[in-house]
Amino acid sequence: MTVTDLSPRPGPPALVLVAHGSRDPRALSTVRALMDRVRELRPGLPVHLGHIELNEPLLPDTLAALGDAEAVLVPLLLSRGYHVKQDIPEMAAASPARTRVAAPLGPHPLLADTLHARLLEAGWRPRPAGAVVLAAAGSRDPESRLDTHRTAQLLAERLGVPVVPAYASAATPTVEEALTALRARGRHRIAIASCFTAPGRFATECAAHAPWIAAAPLGAHQAMAALILHRYEQALKTPATIAA
Template sequence: MSPALVAVAHGSRDPRSAATVAALVDEVRRQQPGLDVRLSFLDLSAPRLPDVLDGVAADGHRRAVVVPLLLGHAFHARVDVPGAVTQAASRLPGLDITTSPVLGGHRGLSTAALRRLAAAVAGPLHDPGLGVVLAAIGSSHAPANAAVADLVAGWTRRFGWHGGCAAFATTTTPTVSQAIADLRASGARRVAVAQWILAPGLLPDRIVRDATAAGAPVADALAADPGVVRAVLDRYDDTAAGSARRRAAS
């Protein structure tokens, strides 16, 4: 039996977030109909990760791969997910649980974000007059914020934009409004906002509101884009294969 794929998202009080993540997991399940794919959340939404892992074990699985539906390696990836998995492993000795890397860093997410951005600007991305703000939630973990800045810097070089800037909804700066103003002040003829965010919610609403108020088109969240689906399946496949190799070598 293949390991169960347990996707875990952060969770939100906004029902749009859970519905969007559920649609993503439904698409993963549709593409791999023989795979047991389950959705879970860390907080604020149900079902919670510990309960889902209990169900996986109760249904006879001996292995599970937890795939964090997270775009950066910040607090939830470094602390919350490993903590929940460690507690579940101690409670479920018959279930071998491994955790994949977060989705961030997989090229499918970049492809998804650029596809959303192209739809928002309604034109080619190779535009030397374009300034792009890549908006994320923001983290107290500086390397997670730096990864967003590195990503938009790479896009800027690739497409020859006037400029690119990371911006954040909370915790750190610049804000979306500040980033848009800075790009315009530097000479960008037009500015658009891409979202480095998986699903809509209260904080993403702030990004959309600020971009709209500044007159900048804003791309949709990544949601169930094919690139995101591919990232989930690749993270699962790579982690499951690595776990199998370790068991064979032991």
């Protein structure tokens, strides 16, 4: 494939959004809309996209096109796990670009703000027997579970009701199990918060279990764009990695 030259120009280090990739066409359009939001907030900042798998451009191709320019890779992932700890750093190290890898987007208050906003859009209102299942992708990495639990805590503080993390794969409880546990506690007005960056199979499957309302994925919310730029700025305070 032909790769557009993105290499060194004067200005700040490029921001490379690193998306997982999905067979659902809505995912790519959502990520591109989020890129536009970031550009609106920071005019003049070079913003590029690279996928770990399934969609083009793939991250190695995006990094190759940057040449030896400086870049900050911001994972559009919501917790620590294999992609954040292994895949992305390895792809970065194999490129000629001078890279920094930012922290994943979660946990963070801005992520909780977005989850809260999506629930309100879906029709969330406080109820005496209310509760929320925070549906996430899942990972075998225990630090990923810690991050998701922290995000659930931040959302619970905003809503004033229990928020239980649940997972689409690789971890427990499942969404169905979390719903059952909440009902056993007398919670019968249960919403599902979608802790997914964009629409896709996992988000759709989790939402299908909703006994009341299911919020949309995070998408191109303004708070998500602000969070991406926050992670970018944080990463600029760390040394860049230069390929050997």
